[in-house]
Amino acid sequence: MIIGSGAGGGFAALNLAASGQKVLLVERGPDPYDPRPDSSGRPFKHVIDQERYLHNGSPRKLFMGHGVGGSTSIYGAVLLRPRREDFEPGRHLGRWLESEDGEWPVTYDEMLPYFERVEDHFGMAPFNPGDVGSGGLESLAPVNRRLVQRWRDQGYNPGILPLAINRSTCIRCADCPGYVCPTEARGSTRQAIIQQSRTMDNFSLWTGCEVQSIDRHRPVITVKKAGQKDLVEVRADRVILSAGAINSAALLLRSGFGDDYPMLGRCFMYHAGAVVFGLFRQRTNGGHSFIKQLGLEEFYFGTRDFPHKLGIVQSLPTPRAATTAIRNHLYLMMATVEDLPRPENRVEIGRDGRKKVFHQFHSYDMERSFHCKKILTRLMRDAGAIRAFAASARMNKTHVGHQVGTARFGTSPRTSVLDRWCRPHGMEHLHVLDGSFLPTSMGASPALTIMANALRVTDHIIQN
Ligand SMILES: Cc1cc2nc3c(=O)[nH]c(=O)nc-3n(C[C@H](O)[C@H](O)[C@H](O)COP(=O)(O)OP(=O)(O)OC[C@H]3O[C@@H](n4cnc5c(N)ncnc54)[C@H](O)[C@@H]3O)c2cc1C
Structure with missing residues (x-):
């Protein structure tokens, strides 16, 4: 079961479903290609999250995706590999970091084949x-x-x-990020998710379903379906959480994980x-x-x-x-x-x-x-x-588009929340695969690394 269909959740779903595993993808937003325009008259505008968060004490809407594809349905599609040195933040930021703080438990070389797989998926070359x-x-x-x-x-x-944009179908409009691409030339996780949900028997997509809580001891979630009063309880073998760095941390905190993981929700970066x-x-x-x-x-x-x-x-x-x-x-x-x-x-x-x-x-x-x-x-x-x-x-x-870091992975439970396979330390049935896992924000935009990491971890799940 996967929560959230953005960069991390989308690639996790694609990899697991392609390996034959049964996948349920639960997304709180709609399919952004729902042809009904919103009240502004502009088609597709409603895919931006409309919730008001208390941001530094003031209620504000935060600029992030909401719907199938998550923020990849409205992102700029610049898929940059981080630099090798980004995986060793102490080399450049050491004076400002405490020891073990921000240490990456994986190397650039371990991630490299997964960067290549995502680039192949979108038919693009690195910068x-x-x-x-x-x-x-x-x-x-x-x-x-x-x-x-x-x-x-x-x-x-x-x-x-390096743009995940199909040049033959791109109409070269001036307003690219922030809006759903009218021709779908801009590559998101949405296209493959919709295709798989239509063609694969082992893949189900629920839209308009907001996950309210995750059980701390079992792979069980509660879901609120749009327009319904009662919550639905869903069980699976494993839960993959990928609701974005802000919402994943919020969901885990609301579910009581904060008691065991003091770093949960902390080190938010963008x-x-x-x-x-x-x-x-x-x-x-x-x-x-x-x-x-x-x-x-x-x-x-x-x-x-x-x-x-x-x-x-x-x-x-x-x-x-x-x-x-x-x-x-x-x-x-x-x-x-x-x-x-x-x-x-x-x-x-x-x-x-x-x-x-x-x-x-x-x-x-x-x-x-x-x-x-x-x-x-x-x-x-x-x-x-x-x-x-x-x-x-x-x-x-x-503009928190590059939000990362609220459940950072690492080797020490003192300074991190997740282990190298993005499971909360000591836990087997839950993985967090959105931008939360990043211990440092890197000098490049995060989508490629989030997508590649989702492939890395789901490969591990498939092999084991
Ligand atoms: C305008 C804009 C431009 C950007 N441009 C770039 C760029 O050019 N290059 C780049 O690398 N990055 C870019 N980014 C950032 C990039 O899109 C994100 O880093 C990436 O999509 C994050 O992936 P994610 O899996 O963490 O979360 P998201 O892609 O945001 O997906 C989270 C999903 O979870 C869903 N969700 C949340 N809560 C729940 C819940 N309780 N129950 C069910 N579902 C839930 C959300 O609706 C959403 O679909 C941009 C972002 C924005 C907003």
């Missing part, structure tokens, strides 16, 4: 700095051709982002990013077409004058809030800054049963985010922008 793809510069949007040439002249090494908007005299066409194609890796471990770990830098789509005329002259770049795991950043359940999220970036995160703003601003100016406006991580706290 390769300097490489703009088999089609060469001509295959890039005109603005990106110009930027690549200018950046190369200045000694930078831009490459094409990257201390930085964004820069470059305004160009020449058209970028950011209001009309898909221009999110480029990434740079050379700042991953900082710069000569600032030797601190930062992360990957990549382009973004232009924001819908601006008019098309302005968007057509804008270009956006974002840095994914690895934020520190801090126990005080946490998910909790209030006495009234409400989900609470507390988060404050460390001053060292803010310092690195600030430095990234300077790097991105320089990149924009070097690319010919007439103006560059920077925003840091502190600006948008509800």
Whole structure:
């Protein structure tokens, strides 16, 4: 039985079902391709989670997926491999971490075959700095051709982002992440889940079913089906929890796991990013077409004058809030800054049963985010922008898309919740396979690692 159909739950379901195991996938949201538009009139908008969480004390909606495919139904589809050094956070963040804190119980080499399997699934190649793809510069949007040439002249090494997007069906619209892809060119876990639920006898999908609790001693869950008053109890051989880092921690805490696992809900991370908007005299066409194609890796471990770990830098789509005329002259770049795991950043359940999220970036995160703003601003100016406006991580706290870390895996029950197979220490029948397991947030976006880890653990389940 699998709870949640996003990056982790989706790949766990696919692997287990393909091996012949009987799988029930329980998802609280709808299928995002339900053709009924929501009250805003925009099709598919309702796949964003509508719940109000108490975020640093204020009730807020948090920006995350809700429905078959989870956040992969609305994500940007940039599937980046982390760097080998991300698996040894002490090398770069050691001064800020306690011993054993954030230690990874698996190596990069153990994960590598699973990164490759996910990339094969989506028919894509990993990021390769300097490489703009088999089609060469001509295959890039005109603005990106110009930027690549200018950046190369200045000694930078831009490459094409590894996008899980089918180029032959992509209509290159300007609004990619945040919305369900109208042609399904953007690869999510939703496509394969729906296909398997229609074609495989051993695979069942329940949508509109919210799991309310997980038994601490047996693989038994209680589920609330939409429109029904009574809870349903479901039993299985094993439970795989993959409801996203915030909701998995909340569900486990509500089910009483917090007594045995003091780190549960703690070390919530979601990257201390930085964004820069470059305004160009020449058209970028950011209001009309898909221009999110480029990434740079050379700042991953900082710069000569600032030797601190930062992360990957990549382009973004232009924001819908601006008019098309302005968007057509804008270009956006974002840095994914690895934020520190801090126990005080946490998910909790209030006495009234409400989900609470507390988060404050460390001053060292803010310092690195600030430095990234300077790097991105320089990149924009070097690319010919007439103006560059920077925003840091502190600006948008509800964009928790990269949420990870609330049930980190590790070797020590003192500093972690899960063992190397993502089971709560000492437990056999439960695995947590969403972004919660990550002990550190890495310098790259998390979806590929979450998907690969789900394959790694479910392979182990199948073999044993
Ligand atoms: C707008 C946006 C853009 C992003 N772009 C990128 C990107 O380009 N590259 C990248 O690597 N990452 C990106 N991410 C992040 C990426 O999508 C997530 O890291 C990844 O999907 C997380 O996978 P998960 O399995 O942890 O959770 P999710 O994919 O969020 O899935 C959790 C699922 O559990 C369901 N659920 C929750 N509670 C319950 C319950 N009680 N009962 C039943 N079901 C439940 C939810 O409805 C959801 O479907 C983006 C995220 C967002 C929001």
